[in-house]
Amino acid sequence: MKWIIQHLFAVTLVGAASFGVASAQEQPIKFGLLQDFTAVYTFVSGEYNQGQRDYLTLINQEGGVEGHKFEAIVRDTGNQPQRGIEAYNRAKEEGAILFDFLSTPVSRALVDSVLKDKVVMITPVHGRGDASDGEVFHYVFPTMATYWSQATVLAKYIEDHGGLEGKRIALVHIDSPFGREPLPVLQDLAAEKKFELKAFGYPSPGNEQSAVWSEVRRFRPDSVLIWGAGGGQPVSVREAIRNGIPAENIFSVVWLAETDAKNVGADIMKGVKRFEAVSTGTDTPILQRIKAKVIEPGLGAGDATHVGTSYYNIGVATMAVAVEAARNALKSEGAPLTGEKLKAGFEQIKDFSAEGLMPAITITAKDHQGGGAGRVSQWNGQAWEPVSDWGSAYQELVQKEITKGSQAFKEGK
């Protein structure tokens, strides 16, 4: 009898323990993908968010991480800070520990909240650049090249292909904080490398730029950097070509994609270059697995033709980094995950390239940008083709801006 009671007790304990483990394993890790699907960022958010959700589905299909599956909380903020704050509060109550707003105004409005609430906010390939300083912005992770780093990578490419000294570089930008963001690093670089830099702003959203480009043409630039997004970008490319600037001399911020090439004319845009944060196409192992395990079984989050496009792949890469951080956190900190544990997981990411999808990044407690690497790719008439290796450039200039911005934030400016 005693034996039976002892064994029953043991079985109950194991059972209870197993149930506890099972409960923990069944608890999903929640990410709040609270983005702008209806206003300013619509040119990117659909494909980007689709890539994010498809990657999380892939991880779930493969059994999750340490038994934990992932859940995406997707809501529209309309690029409005007040709606973003409301969506953030709801998602936080539902247990989200990571947030991606893909909106500079919403991200900026919520910086103080995420720092106070100790949950992670990622800001890949968009603002704010000074959040790369992890010692000030403890819970904000750009995780990919900021606009400053994108500008320096493009400048390095121009330097490596004909030099910068004595050249004329035009920065044609949307007249907004985003459009003006690369100016300080380019001005520093112009002083250091002795080239002439001139900025030309056009009003948002950029659907009419003819007067600006008449002025750009008269500046006779050797290279033109276009710094806009959405509908303004094909207008910039068209106006540049119309004003006799060779396509090969046009360089774009990361926001120039396949749809823009279609709008400009796939052949006309041949030769235009851009900063690339993530590989395009479906040749990389992760994209192959997404096709096999998510798209083919019909589990995809959207139009299958988007798989492998620029913005889709950026979305995939953002979640690959986030899941890697969760993996690190579960290993070193244990379940259940919290924002604090996830932050620690991000800061353990070392030489992570998402199986070749992106440049290897290393995130530390000090550097939340991850190195600021990228490459230059060129439109060949059908697709984007890399024309440089992954790498970063002039990070000392970028660091100067990061420190300046983060100190100002610290001082409450």
Place this chain on the structure above:
Amino acid sequence: MSYFIELIINGALTGLMYSLVAIGFVLIYKSAGVPNLAQGAVVMTAAYVVWLLAALGLHIVVAIILGTVLMFGFGLLTERLLLRRMVGQPIIMIVMLTLGLEILLRGIGPGLLGAAPKSIDLGIGLSPIIIGDIFINRAYLVGGVVALALIGAALLFFQTRLGIKLRAVSDDHVSSWAVGISVERAVGISWGIAGMSAVAAGVLWGSVQGVDWTLSTLLFPAVAVAILGGIDSIWGVLIGGLLVGILGSVIPGYLDAIVGGGTRDVVTSLIILLTIMIRPYGILGREDIERI
């Protein structure tokens, strides 16, 4: 000097492109007395309709013709289902209704058809027309010609029997009813025509920048054109378009380099403010004097 001339020519053509949007705004105001704040979104909707028809395999010319018919119907329906219910309501509520319609259309188009910019190819080459050191934008030149043709057609239309009825309606709804003119029908037709003109604006602007929600932002310069030219004047659309386009090109062309930013929106805003303060009925608008 050539820079100045280029700014004037391209500015004038751009202004005529704005006139394409403004003409729909003026038509509705002229007949119904309603400032239609949804006209930018109607332009966007027209562009989406033509893009959709072309994407279904129709030749672009057929798509534009069919799109024009559909947008006429859209205008009629908008008046019938929304505006007619508002008869007798305060004008501020009618304006709010058009604002609501604008937000609704801006959500529905990208929501149903995807937010990525769509392409409309009209086959207009990118190479500019070069005269000396002056580059003239070929797409805007086509847009300018279409705008002139539409303004001419609108002027002729108001000489026809139906056009005269619309003018009577714009003068006085009650008197028009008294002489047997169907005011509701006349206002409906003006909404339909505004829908048709939106096709020209949507297709031409869509071919330049792609079709997405940002087409709806054309309302702002179009309102400046209508206010400056005279909110109830078809000739005013022409004059206002040319002035808004030229001022919005020449002033930023010289000022941007000095202040380091895009001043065109500032110029457009000043045009609206100064016109309302100095000549509220615009250059060619009718000044209503009421006996009290």
